[in-house]
Amino acid sequence: MKSDATKQGQGGDAPGPDVDASEIADQVDKLDWRSIARLVLLSRSIDSIEEQRLAPAGKIKLQLSSAGHELAQILLGFALDHPCDAATAYYRSRPLLLASGMTCQEAIAASLACDEGPSAGRDVGVVFNLPRREKATILPASGNVGAQFTPAAGWAQSLNYRRDSLGEDACAGAVAVATGGDGSVATNGFWSALNIATTLNLPLLFFIEDNGYAISVPSDLQTPGGNIASNLNAFKNLRVNEASGTDPLEASQAILSSLQHVRSGRGPCLLRLTVPRLAGHAFTDKQRYKTQQQLDADRTQDPLLKLKHFLAERNIFSKEEFASLEKKVRGEVEDVLGNIEASTTTSTLDPKKHLFYQVNPLQGGLRPAKALPEMGSSEPHGNDIEIDLRQAVQWTLETEMQKNNRILVFGEDVGAYGGIHGVTRSLQENVGGDRVFDTSLSEEGIVGRSIGMAIAGLMPVPELQFRKYADAGHEQMVDAGLVRWRTAGKFAAPMVIRIPVGCGKKGGDPWHSMSGEASYAHMLGWQIAMPSNAVDAVGLLRTALRGDDPTLFLEHRGLLVDARAQKKYPGDDYCLPFGKAAQCIEGDALTIISWGEMIYRCLEAANAFSGAVTVIDLRTLIPWDRECVLESVRQTGRALVVHEDTITAGFAGEILAVIASEAYGSLKAAPQRLCTADCPIPYNVEQMESVVPSVGQIQDEIEKLLNA
Ligand SMILES: Cc1ncc(C[n+]2csc(CCOP(=O)(O)OP(=O)(O)O)c2C)c(N)n1
Incomplete structure (x- = not known):
């Protein structure tokens, strides 16, 4: 494994030098290296016990080791100390979780699919979530490589909105971090988030742990030449840094200075850290695609060895003290494991629970913030004004946005243009450009950022232009629907996605006229409304906007301005329950x-x-x-x-x-x-x-x- 010297790319138009080197050196000195060492050893111990005993015995079905990645992640976790910081993790992120406050007990319980794990035995043992404890909130990870990027962009965008529009000063200086491997930089999600972050100048750090392989595929098939940092050096509005992720000094300097750049409001940064993957991709992978020379080179980059030398050199820990800590930590892990294995029950939670709202989540959704009015009246209480379906949606969005400043409407052309179906016409003018805005052309980005926003306590209401074009956001929709279930009710990501569907009044075609609701009915955790008239549209949309579940609101194109769907306006508080025909x-x-x-x-x-x-x-x-x-x-x-x-x-x-x-x-x-x-x-x-x-x-x- 090659170890690059720390490099700082200018980015296409990134602001000039902004990081004070002496300040960073000071921060490095102040790092709690003893605790960092303890967590690196803890993570390595858990991995080795899993690999040596638990996986071979079939007690863990899917074992993915973080060996080689620990130091970089733990340094990151320690640096995410702002109360509003959040990170998206992936399946190799257990060290980051341990540094963010997850206990050893929870980590092992997750591996063994027990109740005490963060998903209570529902999600793969290394696919984590963690509502904020002493460090960053860890947004529910996705098993889909690349799906972690746009939710992090959504969190970053929420930080700006909450600070600038809601006056939440506590959000100032906070950041979002998206972590991923070298394979993840080839995904749609990565590029979508990169465009969002750089066009909006968001406080987002892309934290790329480059171990040279995506399972067995080398990184030069993910990005030309295999180095995403050098390829992005000319990207406008992006600071690009790279360093060894295994050298304690170099890694800590690079992480702290990258974070300082983002925290100072100068825009996003991509940090590429080279790390070795010291085990196979998963337990069953014997790495036959690597030569012996490569395997040996990987071992020379072991961050544990480098940390041991570094601590001894700095007189923080002698090598003997390090060895005795290693033994002690191993003993602690064995004790925790013994206790969990001695317990007779593993998971007792009903697997059908938590698909929809039942209790207030610890994080995400609007109810914990007490920002929402209760459901309104199901009796019409409006006036004699006849409205069509388009006005029904328009008026309901506007009246609810006036009541709740956490609702944001966004999508392609919804701003000044008013939406290509005219549904958001005048909305930007009436409610404000910070709350009704255009986005980059990426449905993955529109839906994915909604997850991060919803978990940050906002109510995203994106418009996707046609049913067929929503396909590009499908991966994120599936993930959004499962947030509550996968976290056993701890997180929620309510949102209302509006999609015009069906044949138009004048005709149709394969791209603009799909109805396609059945495929959504198969998507778990989503409510689906498809109103046929203006009154139902008002009532159902309002109920969805005041609710806590992800909702697909399907607007039939042929009815938007059709006299058949016109009705008398049922009032500003009219709500219609779901599931009532x-x-x-x-x-x-x-x-x-x-x-x-x-x-x-x-x-x-x-x-x-x-x-x-x-x-x-x-x-x-x-x-x-x-x-x-x-x-x-x-x-x-x-x-x-x-x-x-x-x-x-x-x-x-x-x-x-x-x-x-x-x-x-x-x-x-x-x-x-x-x-x-x-x-x-x-x-x-x-x-x-x-x-x-x-x-x-x-x-x-x-x-x-x-x-x-
Ligand atoms: C969308 C998607 N496609 C394929 C997979 C199967 N898969 C799991 S991990 C992985 C490799 C990812 O490699 P990288 O991003 O470099 O991270 P690393 O495992 O090396 O840390 C693949 C292809 C997946 N989980 N998600």
């Missing part, structure tokens, strides 16, 4: 279940069968109102589900399965579904109409069912 018309021979724009086609089709057809508008898919559907189907004995999403594995399949198993005895005919055919939406209008359910096709289905 509406019965639009009542009939005695068939129940149609639908949502979104299809409701109007169903109603038109039902006109021809006066008194025979009930039409139920589900309004929300997660949760969906099973009771209302089942009660109606038990009365009518016939069911038809109509939706604009494609048929195979569509949400109709779910509803029909429930009807078949719960209302079987009442059925007079086999329940049916009518959905868009399994093909993308064609640009040609006649072709489009041939694949999307039409009024005529719905009538034919009704007829068939009534005659069955």
Whole structure:
């Protein structure tokens, strides 16, 4: 492993020299080297016991060693001493966690999947989270490489918002840190966060632990030449530093000066630290892709050995004292392990708990901050002004933003332009550019930063321009939905993502007209609303904005300015609970279940069968109102589900399965579904109409069912 001398890149346009070398030297002298040594030894002991005994015995299913990375991470952890600092970790970050206040007991409990671990046995034993203790908050790590970067950018952006707009002086000087390996710099998340941080000049440190490999793939396949720092030297607004992550003096100087740059408000910094990976990627990896020469070179870079020499040279610890501390720490780890193994229970927590709001989290969400008004009235209390669906969303966003200064609306073109569907028109003018703003073109960045913001106590309300384009944010959406579950209720990341879906009034195409709600229904931890009219849009959006769960708010493009969806404004405090369907018309021979724009086609089709057809508008898919559907189907004995999403594995399949198993005895005919055919939406209008359910096709289905 090559050990670079400490280097400081200018960055394309990074502000000039800003770090006072004598101040850094002073800080290095003041570091608590004894505690640092203790934690390095603790981390190494846990790893070696796991590798030597627990993994071979099958007691740990997935063992990932941090050996070689410890010193750099522990130095970082100690330096994150501002009360508002946060870091995103990855699976090799246990030393950082130990330096941030996680106990040895918790670390080992996590490995053994026990209750005392930070995820109570739910997440992989080295995928951690830690609400703030004495050092930084550690945001819930993701198992997806690269997914750690944009949430850290969100935390950094929140620090600025909280300081500048909310007047929280406590946030001044705080930073966010995103840690990652050399493989992670090839991911979308890395580049997205880099763009966010450098365009907005955020207090974000990219802390890259370069061990030369991503499992077995060498770093020159992740970035040309294998050195991300030298490749980014010309990146505008970015300070770039690099150093050995194993040399105590060099590493501590580089970490402290990088942090000082970021803390001083001069913008983001990328610090690349070279470290050896002293074990395989995971326990099962025997590193056959490395030559013996490489393996030997790795060992010469062992930070533990370098630390031992450094401490002896500085007369902090003699080599004998170091050896005796090593023995003592090993004994402590064995004791903790013995106690945990002696206990008969491992994990007792119900695995189905904590997907949705149940208790206030320790970190994230708005309720702990007591910033939200309680839910409003479900009785309309508005005026006679007719509004369309677009105004419904617009007005609700604005009224809630006036009440709650923690709500932020952002996305591509939502600022001065007012959104490409016009939904946020005038919002920036009325509420302020710090609260309604444009973003870089990265759905990963828009959703990922929302996680960091939500955990920082804000309510992010991003707009994604079309359902198809939301795909690029999918990884972050999945992670957001699982924050509460993966941390056993300690963290929460509520947000409301608005996405226009479905065919437009004039036609469609494969990119702008996807409905696609079924794939979201499979995404755990998310509520899904798909209102068909202005009143429901007001009520559901307000409920989501005052709630604590991630919500997808799907706005049908064809209804935004459609007279059919117009209703009287239900008032500034009107809230509609999720999971309560509406019965639009009542009939005695068939129940149609639908949502979104299809409701109007169903109603038109039902006109021809006066008194025979009930039409139920589900309004929300997660949760969906099973009771209302089942009660109606038990009365009518016939069911038809109509939706604009494609048929195979569509949400109709779910509803029909429930009807078949719960209302079987009442059925007079086999329940049916009518959905868009399994093909993308064609640009040609006649072709489009041939694949999307039409009024005529719905009538034919009704007829068939009534005659069955
Ligand atoms: C998105 C994603 N793709 C693939 C993987 C499988 N995987 C786990 S770790 C890893 C290598 C990451 O290497 P690097 O970022 O250099 O970190 P290191 O393990 O070397 O510390 C891969 C490919 C993953 N977890 N996430």
